[in-house]
Amino acid sequence: MLKNRIIPCLDVKNGRVVKGINFVDLKDAGDPVEQAKIYSDGGADEICFLDITASNENRDTIYDVVEKTSKKCFVPLTVGGGVRSVEDINKLLNCGADKVSINTAAVQNPEVVLESSKKFGSQCIVVAIDAKKNGEKWEVFTHGGRNSTGINALEFASKMEKFGAGELLVTSMDRDGTQSGYDIELMQKISSSINIPVIASGGVGNLNHLVDGIKSGASAVLAASIFHYGTYSVNEAKEYLASKGIPVRI
């Protein structure tokens, strides 16, 4: 039976982890490679790096991070943030990323999704959708949630499936950072309207939220803070999910 995945996400800025795990035995708390290794040794089903480097001159730092991580972690590695072109995707894959997540570029230039999924295969193309509720609908936002687009998130999800995305990483901008749980309605609506897997993101504050995320139809749940701050380990999260009857890899 296919297991639901738990994916810890690390925010990386200028090659350093911004919000890191507070473990006493860490040699270097800002080293993304070391943190990723802790996660993969601790049972993470995948690792996600979100590059939040703002300046262009420091963009290349992520390639070095990915290259080093992929030599030490032998679980899938997804990298996103600032991915603009097919060439960016190619570079990340060559450095050892297994999947690349595309956000703003997928909205501004959907051809990037079409072209890259043809060139590299759908299995490595994740489209990250940042959505905010607006009346009865959800609207797609870009640039890390700063810019509204007027695009309906459900319609955009279907379009990305047609354009060859292998998975959708759906983040609720209303919930992100609130620790009040995923936007379950959003996850249900998107997950039931498409045939590719959905990764739920944004708002996890406790382990029940992960359970709710999977029950909403998501194939995988992504979380940052609850793992970063050592509130729960990945293994604890998995054991909790298993105790609630959710199939996980233990």
Add this chain to the structure above:
Amino acid sequence: MNVTIVDYNSGNISSVINSFNKVANDKVNIEVTSDLNKIKSSDKLVLPGQGSFKSCIDALNDISGLVDALNDFAMINKKPLLGVCVGLQMFANVGYEETETKGLGWISGQVSKIDNQNGKYKLPHIGWNQINIVKNSKIYNDIENNSHMYFVHSYEFVPIDKNVITATTDYSSNIVCSVEKENIFGTQFHPEKSDKIGLKIIDNFIKL
């Protein structure tokens, strides 16, 4: 000993290279090349594959003499070869991804889309699934039955002779997740992404 990973522009093979280097630990020489002479003289071959069946077959055919070299290696000289993901699927006679495409024809059968039962099962089949070992295979030495492996695919290999199947996994139906025929081995899952158990499978192949 030389283990050669066939680099034929089949997409992202960094993870395959990294995992073999990790397991080899400088005791075994890992080559990554499309050089026909190096391929012919190698002791073992790894045939990765990402993207579609058609794009991988096209990429093999784009390198002049490569398919012949692979045929010599696997079918005439009978040296060990491991196909991973689409690398395994290409063993078939024919694949139906994008359009009908002729495969290497090493193991009779076809590659067709997984039946998603009208949307009941999401495709691609992405994530960790358990393998049900149905037949002893040398690559499963010290691997427990029901171990989790990492899968990413929408198409499955359906061999005619079921005796070549060494393990299956449950997703919509019993999907073939590994085969063995004499010197030819293949896994639908990605040992290079299946954590320590995956690395053990790679180790088993290197030690064959």
